[in-house]
Amino acid sequence: MSMENLFNIASWVLLMSGGFFCVIGTIGLLRMPDAYTRLHASSVVDTLGVGLILAGLVVQAGFTLIGAKLVVIGILIFFISPVAGHAVARAMIHRNLKPVLADDTSANEKEEQS
Numbered sequence: 019m020s021m022e023n024l025f026n027i028a029s030w031v032l033l034m035s036g037g038f039f040c041v042i043g044t045i046g047l048l049r050m051p052d053a054y055t056r057l058h059a060s061s062v063v064d065t066l067g068v069g070l071i072l073a074g075l076v077v078q079a080g081f082t083l084i085g086a087k088l089v090v091i092g093i094l095i096f097f098i099s100p101v102a103g104h105a106v107a108r109a110m111i112h113r114n115l116k117p118v119l120a121d122d123t124s125a126n127e128k129e130e131q132s
Contacts, residue, residue: 029077036070039063052118053110061103068095 046059072092079085 025077025080029074032070032074032077036067036072036074039067039070043067053115054107054117057103057106057110061099065095065099068092068099 040063043060043063046063047056050056050059069092072088072095076085076088076092079088
């Protein structure tokens with residue numbers, strides 16, 4: 019097996035696992051009960067999914083200018099995604115949006131009405 023084939027296999031494993039985590043994040047976004055858990059599911063899992071996809075693309079690109087640009091994009095996402103999630107959570111707190119607790123059905127009904 020040549021070195022190019024190993025790089026292709028590693029790249030595809032990273033790309034497919036990143037896509038898998040993005041799909042799991044989307045399912046979590048649709049299935050979670052309130053905005054706070056949806057935010058957690060989307061920010062954590064999608065950051066991992068995008069990171070793996072970018073890693074797979076870097077393996078495909080190699081040591082080129084494109085690979086360097088992909089690394090810069092990955093670094094930006096690594097720092098911006100948690101900050102954006104924090105800003106959205108602070109906005110939810112500012113609007114007095116309460117998380118749904120396991121035994122609190124009234125909060126769930128209020129969220130469905132709005």
